[in-house]
Amino acid sequence: MKQEQTIIPIEVGRLIGSVEQFRNEGYRLAQIGCTKVGDNSFEINYSFDKDFVLQNLRITVTAETEVPSITGMYWGAFVYENEMHDLFGIQVKGINIDFKGTFIRTAIRYPFGVSVAKEEKK
Amino acid sequence: MTKQIIVPFGPQHPVLPEPIHLDLVLEDEKVVDVIPSIGYIHRGFEKLVEKREFTEYVFIAERTCGICSFIHGATYCQGIEQIMGIQVPERADYLRTIWSEYSRLHSHLLWLGLYADSFGFENLFMNAWRIRERILDVMEQTTGGRVIQGSCKVGGVRKDISNAKLAEMSRDLDSIRKEMEELTTVFLKDDTVIHRTRNVGVLSRQDAYHLGAVGPTARGSGVAIDLRKTGYAAYSELDFPVVTDSCGDCYSRCLVRCKELFTSVDIIQQAIAKIPDGPVDVKVTGAPNGEFFMRAEQPRGELVHYLKGNGTKFLVRSRIRTPTLTNIPPLVKMLQGCDLADVPVIVLSIDPCISCTER
Secondary structure (H helix, E strand, O other), X not given: OOXXXXXXXXXXXXXXXXXXXXXXXXXEEEEEEEEEEEOOXXXXXXXXXXXXXXXXXXXXXXXXXXXXXXXXXXXXXXXXXXXXXXXXXXXXXXXXXXXOOOOOOOOOOOOOOXXXXXXXXX | OOOEEEEEEOOOOOOOOOOOEEEEEEEOOEEEEEEEXXXXXXXXXXXXXXXXXXXXXXXXXXXXXXXXXXXXXXXXXXXXXXHHOXXXXXXXXXXXXXXXXXXXXXXXXXXXXXXXXXXXXXXXXXXXXXXXXXXXXXXXHHHOOOOOOOOEEOOEEOOXXXXXXXXXXXHHHXXXXXXXXXHHHHHHHOHHHHHHHOOOOOOOHHXXXXXXXXXXXXXXXXXXXXXXXXXXXXXXXXXXXXXXXXXXXXXXXXXXXXXXXXHHHHHHHHHXXXXXXXXXXXXXXXXXXXXXXXXXXXXXXXXXXXXXXXXXXXXXXXXXXXXXXXXXXXHHHHHOOOEHHHHHHHHHHOOOOHHHHHO
């Protein structure tokens, strides 16, 4: 049996409005996950669940893009947003509990981020 | 105004099997705020996906957790199968379901033991783990591994269980059920346990839902989320209830897990009665090209494996969202306003699995 899911690509500027709509419609935040898709390009998926249907908002950003925090609508999102920052170097603005790079301690700074990609190429 | 002090809890603490750090902001003996912190055992499993072929990565995926390892492996395999459009044989689906429920039994029994230990009931701890040994014995007999099974693969399972052995397992479960009835009666009826867990660490239904609680943490607050109801593996063929309770305290979360032990036994016995004969795997050719968010119900709640392939043997991304990560914000909420002495019991009540969380 296939689990129902859709991916909706949006611009960063529409993120807050779209998340707010999900919140108002009673969706639960299932996860936020980041994927490196180029040397300096990242996809971020915001997954929302209601009645076992998964809706994913997708934004594509660079390491320099400031991504607005959604913790104003989903308080618990701070774990994902800090994780994105600590592992990928994504700049998230306005997190309710901002650990400033100390949520996940790693030997290499931003192990999934741009600097590591450059090192690997060398 | 009462003077506030900060007491560090963890990463090393007698009740913590794995390291999480909490800064507890106290006013006298009351916790008024909590700052959680993880990151002591980050292993970079997700990065390894770039260096291992997708068929081999199942062994890595399985090692994400030392408790619900089988379910990690099975979820990863099912995600790849969804991307590649692979239909596994029905018998493999049933075997995956059976091993998943054995994993849930051993995880819940392990948790019950640790939970008893958190409020100082050592004898109860030993009894829970004694029953758990019987579950682990079956895992070992059928897969070769007690904790890491290695029996799941993309396209099915590596090992079959003979019908005679399945019948023996079903009979064994009848006697395990009796032992579990005695055990759970103590957890649910003993005054000492009730005194330490009732009205402690209350999480309302609304908070549980909006803070992203999953598994028994959510179901103990009346949120009926159970991913098994999406019907993956053989769950669509089996009849089982979603166990919930409405009080949202430590007792409710314990009650849900106790009842789920019996649900798991029922599911296994139903699966054994219905399992069809036939092959247990199919040949896999090609490589995954696409993406899928595969979700499954772990003992601690919803597990998400996001997998993305580009048509080569190496995946572009494996993102594992474990249930404990999403249960951390609800834990912060539960701890606000509690007594310092109740912190260990409340922390244990979400069944934190930090190795899993850190990946």
